[in-house]
Amino acid sequence: MNTDKIIPVNREHLLLMQVLCWLAPGIVITRKGILAMLTVNELHPERVWWLTLIAVAVVVCFSLMFNNFIIRYTNRILSFSERKKSLFAFFDVKGYILIIFMMGLGISLKFIPGMPAEFFAGFYPGLGLALSIAGIRYLISWCRAIKK
DSSP, X not given: OOGGGSSEEEHHHHHHHHHHHHHHHHHXXXXXXXHHHHHHHHHOGGGHHHHHHHHHHHHHHHHHHHHHHHHHHHHHHHTOOSSEEEGGGGSOHHHHHHHHXXXXXXXXXXXXXXXXXXXXXXXXXXXXXXXXXXXXXXXXXXXXXXXX
């Protein structure tokens, strides 16, 4: 079965889908992390400094990890020889499995009883910014692709 007939779009639109899939959750998660940071700041202002350092470490670690995804999937999308591909071709099967796992893990964290606000205040801003940076890098790739 040829899956390219399911909502066929240009390669550039696949890059734009990557922008949306990384930048939108990045903004949402960053916002939640900042709100958690503000909550911790009200109760324990002395902890904010450490949580900020943790957030910076999380940004660096996840940005390095996401860098491989960005390069891999940008090159994959730009190497398609077909003029149109399915809207869902912006990830391969392995990518979808990884994203589903990461989303499931992230969602499950919200349901762990007794998870301290400090965890979300340190982790979420870093993860959200790393996702947002990845989305911006895909946006740059999209801008370059439409100029060609």
